[in-house]
Amino acid sequence: MITRQHTVAATAAALVVLTACGSSEDAATTSTARSTLTVFAAASLKATFTQLGASFEASHPGVTVTFNFAGSSDLVTQIQQGAPADVFASADTKNMDKATADSLISGAPVPFASNTLEIAVPPGNPAKVATLKDIINPAVKLVICAPEVPCGSAAEKVEAAAGLAFTPVSEESSVTDVLNKVATGQADAGLVYVTDVKGAAGKVEGVTLPESSAAVNTYPIGALAGTKNASLAKDFIALVTGAEGQKVLADAGFAKP
Amino acid sequence: MTATLAARGLDVDLALAPGECVAILGPNGAGKSTLLSVLAGTLRPDSGQAVLAERILYADVPQRIWLPPYARGVALLAQDPLLFPHLSVLDNVAFGRRAAGDAPRAAREAAREWLGQVEAAEFAPRRPAELSGGQAQRVAIARALAAQPALLLLDEPMAALDVGAAPMLRRVLRRVLHGRTALIVTHDLLDAVLLASRVVVLDGGRIVESGPTQEVIRHPRTPFTARIAGLNLIEGHATGTTHLRDARGLEVEGTPHTPLLVGEPALAVFSPTVVSVHAERPGGSARNAFPVTIAELEPRDAQVRVRASDGHGGSMLADVTAAAVNELDLHPGKAVHFSVKATAVTLYPG
């Protein structure tokens, strides 16, 4: 069994080395001319970080910021498998902890924002949802995230804090899927982030959730230990945690960390 | 029945008496298979009508009628036995009865009987793939007959068999066709003679000859019939009571079967056995001499059949001994003369 794993690992390693050789060529061209900063960020940060990325490029001529937006756990898996990244921003501390446990982050990650849940309903609120109690009504089609993903674990906490039991018709793997099902009217209500409702203004309406304070997702950001652009990474993190970054995040609906 | 089918150039008018077996002869592409398909219901004719045992198979006046094949009571047997490969021989033969609604046991009983009739009873439990060509054809006949058709159509059933298997099949057919209304398409004269009481010759989609078998064979009226009857036939116009000239100017002298009128169309017929082959043009009285070029030599028992072309696209046959072939050094391409006594040539009104 060990020998087999070794042979497979050896073959896989050979392939990785071949590709890594290719990509390290690119990274080797740091110097002055053209640099690329690779940022892995949670999907919910897409709008805000894209904006900040443009701002960063403007203030750092010759630098291109490329993003990889995906589910936080997907990003961690990619980093663990050796994907080249300079900065990692996660949607919750659980996934960032996975990365730090594997010594993939240099230094301590910094919390830069937090997000809470809100009820999203289709335009016109056809099921007349006003409070959390309304969504446990079996006649209301509720869609939430599965507990395995950050927004799902937050939903679980809200559930527990309110002492209720949700009966969702679907537990999605990503908050975007929840949002889509609400926006298209397939679901009567969904639990998504405050930022999602704001970002989808017009397609969904929001119903504030007082109980959301029971589940707050803190977003940490950190530079990768294996980055070749340490100073650029530091600059970007400074941008995010600085005044400009915080304003952009606040406008989108994020709360302070 | 009558039928026209423009796409295949078919235009026929045919009638069968109950229990009569009629042989259909004709060159390739004459429309024989088309005719059978129209009767079986696998081809729709452009016009015409057919009535079988008071059942209208198809008609166009006063209204269009067309019975699908399964409602006609017409069974078709082709060169390829097409036995259902996934059923046993017994179940194959029982198929027609089962299709008619019989219970499996009764159908199988009937099937066994028919298999006995075609001398194939021992094959009952076997699969079609295990049978030889001849055996499969016999089973196919049993299958067709077990369906109790009012009309049986046979499309060159012996064509795909090797020579050894044909005699047995012929024997079986002779037995089962007795008293059964059937149409058999064949190239083989022997089939027409042994199995059919009447012969119909189809050429270019039309019936060109029709009559009792012996009559047509002995007195063919078309080159094709003559050829398969193994006879020589020359068509032309009578230039006298005993003379005929064909379209290319060939003069033939013969003995009239019935008195000829000058100018009317006439036929000259003579057997290959009365033809002599000469290297040079022979003299002598009352002899017809035709310059020809040898096309083919075909050994037949103790004799050799020489087929030669007359230079105008027609063929002529002569039977000679093997010794004569050697003596005259006959080979394809050699120019020789065929000569026939006038007394051996029969002339008919065309």
Place this chain on the structure above:
Amino acid sequence: MATRIAQRTRTYGSLPRWVFVPAGLGALFVLLPLAAIGSKVRWGTFWSLITSESSLAALGLSLKTSSAATALCLLLGVPMALVLARTHFPGQRIVRSLLLLPLVLPPVVGGIALLYTFGRRGLLGHTFEVLGLQIAFSTTAVVIAQTFVALPFLVVSLEGTLRSVGQRYEVVAATLGGRPTFVFRRITLPLVLPGLLSGAVLSFARALGEFGATLTFAGSLQGVTRTLPLEIYLQRESDPDAAVALSLVLVVVAVLVVGFAQGRRES
């Protein structure tokens, strides 16, 4: 009686030697990732992972829905294949191209299309909703999604077989007095059974692995709509070991299914 050892006659095949190289590479290309999964499995926890409540629910749901989808494919696909292979009507080419579209469409696109048809606000879904029939978020939706993507496999496979077998036997059967339904039952179906079975197996395998359309159209709820692929997709967020273990289960099931089909074909 002497025993006959069945021997294969070795005939000349005219296969260029170099063909083995790209063929081998191709085989490696497919087999290596499978081996990689196998190597990543933590065998110690394997059994407990695949027999957990969520895993068993997902596996059971997958098998149930795939079987139902395959049955539906047979009910609908056999007539479709018959019409495509044995009849002639204007526009047949176009109709066939459209019918095979799910083969090329990304499954997610298929899911969206199904949503717009059977979803609450969809073409038919709206009527169903009014009648009290809930399709979205139900197991029925999963079966619909799987049938949608698997149907073309059956149709293509069967149509090919029907064409190659031809209609000669059916014509003979008709002249023997066989009415169309009788002939279909006793002649057509048995003759195309091998092609039908391999088509059904392909459909089953496709339905089993269906992900994109199910996710978009049916949602994901344990025991109701979360099939094995969806479960794997979810597990990889929190428990990669479970995801790998379940992936291996899916691979094994697929190998069994395809292997069964091979065996039937050769027999």
